[in-house]
Amino acid sequence: xxxxxxxxxxxxxxxxxxxxxxxxxxxxxxxxxxxxxxxxxxxxxxxxxxxxxxxxxxxxxxxxxxxxxxxxxxxxxxxxxxxxxxxxxxxxxxxxxxxxxxxxxxxxxxxxxxxxxxxxxxxxxxxxxxxxxxxxxxxxxxxxxxxxxxxxxxxxxxxxxxxxxxxxxxxxxxxxxxxxxxxxxxxxxxxxxxxxxxxxxxxxxxxxxxxxxxxxxxxxxxxxxxxxxxxxxxxxxxxxxxxxxxxxxxxxxxxxxxxxxxxxxxxxxxxxxxxxxxxxxxxxxxxxxxxxxxxxxxxxxxxxxxxxxxxxxxxxxxxxxxxxxxxxxxxxxx
Numbered sequence: 001x002x003x004x005x006x007x008x009x010x011x012x013x014x015x016x017x018x019x020x021x022x023x024x025x026x027x028x029x030x031x032x033x034x035x036x037x038x039x040x041x042x043x044x045x046x047x048x049x050x051x052x053x054x055x056x057x058x059x060x061x062x063x064x065x066x067x068x069x070x071x072x073x074x075x076x077x078x079x080x081x082x083x084x085x086x087x088x089x090x091x092x093x094x095x096x097x098x099x100x101x102x103x104x105x106x107x108x109x110x111x112x113x114x115x116x117x118x119x120x121x122x123x124x125x126x127x128x129x130x131x132x133x134x135x136x137x138x139x140x141x142x143x144x145x146x147x148x149x150x151x152x153x154x155x156x157x158x159x160x161x162x163x164x165x166x167x168x169x170x171x172x173x174x175x176x177x178x179x180x181x182x183x184x185x186x187x188x189x190x191x192x193x194x195x196x197x198x199x200x201x202x203x204x205x206x207x208x209x210x211x212x213x214x215x216x217x218x219x220x221x222x223x224x225x226x227x228x229x230x231x232x233x234x235x236x237x238x239x240x241x242x243x244x245x246x247x248x249x250x251x252x253x254x255x256x257x258x259x260x261x262x263x264x265x266x267x268x269x270x271x272x273x274x275x276x277x278x279x280x281x282x283x284x285x286x287x288x289x290x291x292x293x294x295x296x297x298x299x300x301x302x303x304x305x306x307x308x309x310x311x312x313x314x315x316x317x318x319x320x321x322x323x324x325x326x327x328x329x330x331x332x333x334x
Contacts, residue, residue, distance in 0.1 A: 036239060036269050039330055040322065047319045050239075050271040051305060053091040054118055054189075057100040061283040061295070065276040065302045066091055067106060070113065087314055088276070088305050090323050092118035092187050095172040096130045096149070104179035114323040116185035116212070117176055119169045119203070121156050121192045123149035128286045133171040139164050153192050162198040169193070169206055185324035187215035197227045204231055213327045215271070217242045237327055240268030245301075247292035254300050255309070262313045269322070276302040 037046045053066045069088035093103055093115055107115055121142065123129045129148040132139055141161045142149060150156050156165075176183055186207050188194060193203040207214035218238040221229060232238075243261055245254075261272065277283050277298025287294035304310055314321070 036237065036327075037267065040269075040326055042320065045267045047265050047267055047317065048269045048322045049265065049314070049319050050090050050269070050322060050324065051088045052271050052273050053088055053276045054187075054273055055094055055275055056091050056103045056115065056118070057094040057097040059097075059277065059283055059286055060099050060102065061280050062275075062277045062298065063099055063103050063106070065278050065298065069276050069302055069306050087311055087321060088274070089321055090114040090116070090184075090271075092116040092185070093176065093181070093183075094118045094120045094189060095175050096120050096123075096132055098130065101179070104176070104181055108180045111182065114184050114325050115181065116183045116187060116324055117172060117181075118187055118189045119172055119193060119206075120189040121149060121160065121165065121168065122151065122153060122190050124151050124190070125286055125290065126288055132168045133175050134164075134168050139168060142168055153190050153195060156192050157195050157199075162202065165193075165199055166202040166205075169202060170209075173206065173210060183210075183212060184328050185213045185215065186210075194224070194228075197225065197231065200228050201231050204233075204236060208233075208235060211328075211331050213237045213324060213331060215239070215242065217271070235331070237330060239271060239327070240266070242271040242273055244273040251296070251300060255304055258304055258310070259313060262310075262317055262319065265317060265319060269327075274301045274305055276305070278302070 035044055037048055038044055040048070042048060053069060055062050056066055057063065066088070070091065091114070093100065093107075095117060097120070103115075107113060121132070123131075129146070131147055132142050132149055134142070135147070141159055141164045142156070144150055144155075150159065173183070173186075186203070188203060193199045203214060206212075214236075216232070216236060216238045217240070219241040221232075221238065245257065249257055275293055275298045277295060279295040279299040283295035283298065291297065313319075
């Protein structure tokens with residue numbers, strides 16, 4: 001072995017092994033205490049942001065608005081104005097829904113998109129319902145008497161068997177793969193898979209099986225029951241936090257609320273979950289009697305996150321945009 005000064009250093013095999021082992025332990029200890037930002041190659045104080053659009057596949061309007069937002073298209077319903085400096089850079093797909101084939105076809109034409117799967121166990125709209133991918137007798141506990149997935153998370157927890165949940169979310173991944181989608185991550189529609197330790201375990205196992213990161217916000221999990229936190233392993237990757245507008249947000253405070261989120265963004269990895277859509281006849285019919293996350297709500301999200309103001313705020317506060325694809329590479333390396 002030769003040092004930088006050119007002197008030859010002779011080590012015995014035993015000494016060499018001990019030295020290499022010590023170096024390995026040092027690197028392992030350093031990795032163990034590294035933040036996710038540092039593991040991704042950024043500084044410990046970097047503000048990293050994923051701007052993530054939920055519910056792709058639920059409606060043509062949602063697909064179209066999200067595609068426009070991810071393409072950098074600024075004007076609703078416009079096909080001419082594009083801006084390469086787009087900030088909506090990620091999304092997730094609801095496989096059981098009617099407009100899944102449309103977004104799957106778009107993905108096949110644009111495989112560079114950062115799209116994951118929004119694992120779906122509920123069907124919450126009044127007149128627009130869907131079933132799970134699996135409809136056999138073994139999956140019957142996932143469905144109501146009309147054959148649709150339950151409308152509420154509470155019903156899923158009450159009636160769905162853990163075995164059926166595991167089979168259904170596995171089938172949703174397999175259906176996506178059959179349609180040519182290579183998901184970059186997994187998350188849970190309406191947070192259903194975070195409701196019980198058994199559901200949470202199924203969620204984690206699915207990510208590990210397919211070597212995909214799953215949405216695991218550290219700040220939220222810190223408040224979870226101990227038996228859920230104990231299910232986490234060293235191979236699971238936790239982002240620091242997620243932010244999502246709730247039903248209490250009024251349209252009068254829309255821009256102010258998001259502006260405050262960006263201004264107060266903490267170092268680490270944050271995911272802002274948005275719901276893009278156009279306030280058109282299709283989406284108004286789907287979301288009837290459901291003002292929160294309805295048609296007007298989704299167009300308000302679309303307009304803010306494709307605005308010059310949002311781009312300016314990202315730059316002003318030194319926010320670095322990242323994707324789930326980057327996070328997933330850590331699993332591939334592991």
